[in-house]
Amino acid sequence: MTGAQILIHYLEDEGVEHLWGYPGGAVLPIYDALDTDAKNLSHILVRHEQAAVHAADGYARSTGKPGVVLVTSGPGATNAVTGIATAYMDSIPMICITGQVPTGMIGLDAFQEIDTVGVTRPIVKHNFLVKNVDDLASTLKKAFYLATTGRPGPVVIDIPKDVQNAKSTYAFPQEVEMRSYLPITKGHGGQIKKAVEMMLSSKRPVLYTGGGVILGDASAELVELTHKLGFPITQTLMGLGAFPASDKQSVGMLGMHGTYEANLSMHNSDLIIAIGARFDDRVTGNLEKFCPDAKIIHVDIDPASISKNVLVDIPIVGPVKQVLTEMLRILDKTDLTMDQEALDDWWLQIEGWRATNCLRYDSAGVKIKPQAAVEAVWKSTKGDAYVSSDVGQHQMFAAQYYPFDKPRRWLNSGGLGTMGFGLPAAMGAKMAFPDETVLCITGEGSIQMNIQELSTCLQYGLSVKIICLNNGFLGMVRQWQEFFYERRYSMSYMDSLPDFVKLTESYGHVGIRIDDPKTLQAQLDEVFSEKYKNRLVFVDIITDQQENVYPMIPAGAGLNEMILV
Amino acid sequence: MKHIISMLIENESGALSRVSGLFSARGYNIHALTVAPTEDDSLSRLTLVTSGTSQEVEQIVKHLNRLIDVVKVLDLTEGLHIERELMLIKLSATGDTREEYKRLVDIFRGDIVDVTATTYTVQMVGKSTKLDAFIEVIDPGLILETVRSGTVGVMRGEKCLHL
Ligand SMILES: Cc1ncc(C[n+]2csc(CCOP(=O)(O)OP(=O)(O)O)c2C)c(N)n1
Ligand SMILES: [Mg+2]
Numbered sequence: 001m002t003g004a005q006i007l008i009h010y011l012e013d014e015g016v017e018h019l020w021g022y023p024g025g026a027v028l029p030i031y032d033a034l035d036t037d038a039k040n041l042s043h044i045l046v047r048h049e050q051a052a053v054h055a056a057d058g059y060a061r062s063t064g065k066p067g068v069v070l071v072t073s074g075p076g077a078t079n080a081v082t083g084i085a086t087a088y089m090d091s092i093p094m095i096c097i098t099g100q101v102p103t104g105m106i107g108l109d110a111f112q113e114i115d116t117v118g119v120t121r122p123i124v125k126h127n128f129l130v131k132n133v134d135d136l137a138s139t140l141k142k143a144f145y146l147a148t149t150g151r152p153g154p155v156v157i158d159i160p161k162d163v164q165n166a167k168s169t170y171a172f173p174q175e176v177e178m179r180s181y182l183p184i185t186k187g188h189g190g191q192i193k194k195a196v197e198m199m200l201s202s203k204r205p206v207l208y209t210g211g212g213v214i215l216g217d218a219s220a221e222l223v224e225l226t227h228k229l230g231f232p233i234t235q236t237l238m239g240l241g242a243f244p245a246s247d248k249q250s251v252g253m254l255g256m257h258g259t260y261e262a263n264l265s266m267h268n269s270d271l272i273i274a275i276g277a278r279f280d281d282r283v284t285g286n287l288e289k290f291c292p293d294a295k296i297i298h299v300d301i302d303p304a305s306i307s308k309n310v311l312v313d314i315p316i317v318g319p320v321k322q323v324l325t326e327m328l329r330i331l332d333k334t335d336l337t338m339d340q341e342a343l344d345d346w347w348l349q350i351e352g353w354r355a356t357n358c359l360r361y362d363s364a365g366v367k368i369k370p371q372a373a374v375e376a377v378w379k380s381t382k383g384d385a386y387v388s389s390d391v392g393q394h395q396m397f398a399a400q401y402y403p404f405d406k407p408r409r410w411l412n413s414g415g416l417g418t419m420g421f422g423l424p425a426a427m428g429a430k431m432a433f434p435d436e437t438v439l440c441i442t443g444e445g446s447i448q449m450n451i452q453e454l455s456t457c458l459q460y461g462l463s464v465k466i467i468c469l470n471n472g473f474l475g476m477v478r479q480w481q482e483f484f485y486e487r488r489y490s491m492s493y494m495d496s497l498p499d500f501v502k503l504t505e506s507y508g509h510v511g512i513r514i515d516d517p518k519t520l521q522a523q524l525d526e527v528f529s530e531k532y533k534n535r536l537v538f539v540d541i542i543t544d545q546q547e548n549v550y551p552m553i554p555a556g557a558g559l560n561e562m563i564l565v
Numbered sequence: 566m567k568h569i570i571s572m573l574i575e576n577e578s579g580a581l582s583r584v585s586g587l588f589s590a591r592g593y594n595i596h597a598l599t600v601a602p603t604e605d606d607s608l609s610r611l612t613l614v615t616s617g618t619s620q621e622v623e624q625i626v627k628h629l630n631r632l633i634d635v636v637k638v639l640d641l642t643e644g645l646h647i648e649r650e651l652m653l654i655k656l657s658a659t660g661d662t663r664e665e666y667k668r669l670v671d672i673f674r675g676d677i678v679d680v681t682a683t684t685y686t687v688q689m690v691g692k693s694t695k696l697d698a699f700i701e702v703i704d705p706g707l708i709l710e711t712v713r714s715g716t717v718g719v720m721r722g723e724k725c726l727h728l
Contacts, residue, residue, distance in 0.1 A: 117579060122590050126633040129579075146633065179728065180575060180636040304627040307620070 003133040004033035004164040007097070010140045012041050013172040016068050018059060018431055019043045020052035024072025025112060026099030029164035044431065044460055047452040049076050051424035053083020054450070057092050058428025061411045062386055064217060066093040066147050067428065073099045074112030077158075078119065082418060084154050085123040089415025090238060091215055093152035095143050096120075102162040103131055116158045125153030133166035141173040150183030151302040152215055184301060187318025187326065195273070195297045195314045196330045202271035202295075203342035204349075205231045208254065211238030211414065212276015212300060212320055219243070219407045221324035222275065228331055230343060232350055234262035236277050237399055238414040245403030251350060252359075255283040256553050257396045260358035263551075263559040265350055266291055274298045276320045279309040280415075289558030299323050358551050358564055359400055367544040368517045370394060370469045374401035374441065376521045377467055380528040385437040386429040388412065390422035390446030393475035396549040398441040420449030426464040427457060437528060439465040444494055444540075445474045454507035457536045465527060466538045468500060471545045479548045484555075504538035515542040567596070568622045569614050569641040569648055569718050571726055572629060576602060576609045580634035584611060587632065593617070593625055597650075597693075597715035608636065610726075612717045614693075639726045641718045648718035651688070652696045653678075655710040656703060658685040666703075673699050684709065 001009065007030055011019065019041055023031045034043055046052040049071045056067025067087075071080050077098045087094045101110040117129045126146050128139050136159070143155040199205060207229075213222050219242045226233050226249055233243050234254040243250055252259035254266055266272065272294045277283070284290045287309060296312040298305075299320055306315040316323055361371045374397045377385075387402055388411040389395040395412060404410050411429060413421040426440040447468055457464065477492040501511030510532060514523045520541075527537050551562045574580045581600055588595050593615055600611040615625060622640060629638045641648065658666050659682075666685055670677055675689035689696055693716055700711065720726070 118582070121579075121583060121586055178633070181633050302631070304624065304631050308624060311620075 001167065001170045002029065002033065002164065003136050003159065003166050003168065004029035005037050006133070006136050006168065006170045007140070007159070007164070008033045008037045008041065009170055010137055010172065011068065012039060014140070014144055016041060018056075019068050019070050020046060020056045020428070021070030022046055022049050022052060022072065022076060024076050024099065026073035026101060026161050027070060027076075027164070029161065030070060030097075030099070030159075043070075044456065046424070046456050048450065049079035050083050050420065051427075051450050051453045051456070053080050053094070053096065054086065054418075054421050054424035055428040055431070056094055057083060057087045057421075058388060058411050058425030059432050060087075060092050060094055060428070061425070062408050062429035063432045064408065066095055066144060069094065069096040071096070071098055072112070073101055073116065074114045077114055077116040081119065081123070082420075084120055084156065086413050086416045086418045086421060087154040088123045088125070090211060090413065091152050092154065093147040094154040095147055096154060096156045098156060098158045099164070100129070100158045100160040103160045104162070106160065116156065120156045123154070124156050125151075127156035127158065129158045129160075130163055131160070133163050133168040136163065136168070137170055138173050138176075141176045142178060145176045145178070146181065150181075184318055185322070187299065187316045187323040189326070191314055191316045192323060192326045193330055195316060196327055196334065197336060198271060198295065198297060198314060199229065199273060200334070200336045200338050203339055204269045204346045205229070205271040205273065206265045206269040207231050207233040207273045207275065208236075208266065208277055209233060209239045209242055209275045210236040210277025213239055213242040214276075214407045216276060216301065216320035218276070218321040218324055221321055221328065225324050225328055225331075228328065230338070231273070232265050232347070234258070234265060236280070236283055236414070237412065239277065240399060240410045241404035241407045244405040246405055251354065253399055254559070255280075256285070257400065257549050257551065260356050260551055260562060260564065261350055261353040263553065263562060264353045266294075267558065267560040268349070269294045272296045274300075274312070275324070276300060278305045281309070284309060285553045285559050285561075286556050289561075291559070356564065363517070365544070366517070368515065368520055368541055370397045370471065370543045370547055371401050372517065373467070373469055373520060373541045373543060374398055376524045377439065377441070378402045379521065380524040381437050381439065385409070385439050386411065386426070386433060388422045388425040388429065388438075388440045390440070390442040390449075391417045391419045391476070392443045392446060393471070393479065393547070393549050394441050394443045394446075394469040396476075397469065402441070419446040422446060423450050423453050423464070423466065426466075427453060427462050430462045430464050431460070437465070439467055441467045441469065443475060444468055444470040444472065444497055444500070451503070454504060454509060454536070454538075458508045461534070463532070463534050463536050465532075466536070468538065468540050469543050470497075470500070470540050471543045471547070472497065473545055475547075476549070482548070500538055500540040504536075509536040509538060511538045511540065513540045513542065566619070567614055567616050567642070569612060569646070569716055570622075570626065570629070570638065571610065571612045571641050571718060572638045573603070573608050573636040573726060573728070574600075574611050575634040575636065576607050577634060580609065581611070583632050583634050584613075584629065587628055588615070591628065593621070597713070599715035599717055612715065614716050636728065637726055639720070641720060644724070645721040646718050647721060648692055648716050649690055650693045650696055650716045651690050651714040652699075653686060653688055653712045654700070654708065655684055655686045657683060657707045657709055659683050662707065669699070669702060675699070
């Protein structure tokens, strides 16, 4: 078999269903093998390599399985970089296969040569340049192993064209061993026990959970633990859905645009139990003012995440699922009891904060409020859709007003904050769940960063629903300029916008404009009705241009210094 | 405080740049770095000197451990260890200074390994602080060239850095 054939056979044997890619000179042998050898593997031809990576990413986030990408050398690889970095920042399992110029030409500035391994080094979990076809299958095995175990992440495999053409024998490698990579499989028993004791002796505890719970498939354990303890729980932007938002114990998202009750619970707590969260600056606010009275327990699979930004009292390195299971086991047989009176008082205080109803907004008026649009989408979809988002105000409105009750439903670029992520990510989820409702909440700025994918959606019948909160502004930029730059709206106004309805129609889809609050719900109900089940619908919702995202913690402030309205 | 971090890395192209890239990307400093093969040709030994609070250095070690090509990491400064650095220093040596330098080199237990009518090349091995001290006693105007290998080290006693 040739290297190219080995690659295709390997991917099929690994159980890969979809390959997102774009051809070019340095991957022609692979594309040929795809034509001659692929049986179950489906290839989706995107319109820009960045979208291939985001789509594979959306597939990975919604399914938990690694996304797989194939691009050519040089510009193919550099176009993929933003997508790889996006996956890296959010620890998404992904394999990105890049073509490379023949080994003999590497270093000679050959046509479409780029040092892909060098360019991607800081944004991958690991990368490989395969110089010998005999190493190809074992390298692929290592790549999948690395991408999907421990703290997941993207792995790039750069394959020179001559290696794709060279012949070798192929057998699916059953085993993989890497002496320098031993992912941790168990948290330290003693530390877990100490943590449980600390939890039971706390008076104002709060669970602070993040994307790690979803990546570690530990939602069920988290729900059980939270119910058993009776503690309030707040989730990060990346963690939404791991614990049901509709549960009374949930105090909502925390951080810069989190709820009042979440941020004040954190600030006033005497114990923070951080699970699969990484104390990101958008969560902590000013570190010097961060949670002055709190002791911290931190559960994470990655030791480097622990005590990186905030010093913790009890570090527990291990897979979230195993650690939570062990906590539950200890809780079941311990003689220690909680100070129930203190916990009741704590809840009383939290209910007081909750009563400020910090997410209320003024819905009167002739313009559609973006918050109302998201709430209406939630109603139309019964809160049960796969929702991707782009980056900006609409992303925050989506996180705040589309409460998620299940994990892997909310797909967003939290770490890198990549505009252009939304549509391709929705495509990835739709490919995985063709019968489910998949929608993308976006802005008129972000959608234009990967709008070309409307064409891919037509080709593959990806009937996602695009909800564009069109405020005519790079709204999040405008908001910061309003608050911090004396309303000098430098370059945040989106002039010369296309007619999105016509544009969508020219791509062969359905375009609908909504600009009246009175018809908002009915029009959205129709969008999500049987009528459009198999159509991509682009919903251009003209929203109030002046609306801002509240609450907000300004840069440099503490969690207790929120601007409410 | 200075820390000497010693590690075994895969003897593969790119392994070194993963380590140095980590330092530049995360803003950690490298005072010195040295890398060479070991008796096992699949491994290289890399030693680097960095500085920071113990918390910072702990974080550095955690990040190094995360690199797939890094097999083992040890902060030598945490325990009893031996550290050495090699220096070749070329001095302008004429007239009276020739005798004076010879005496100084003896005191520092160095060797003069190359001599011309106007220069001495001195080889000196020791702790980095000893090499610093030697440089300090030489008139800076008479130093023609300094080459230092960077620190290498091992733990004292039976303790080893191995697989
Ligand atoms: C690729 C990229 N470029 C720039 C930014 C900075 N940025 C963050 S939000 C934003 C505005 C987004 O505008 P729009 O998509 O219309 O969303 P809105 O905030 O108006 O809801 C910009 C420019 C980014 N996050 N990503
Ligand atoms: Mg906008």
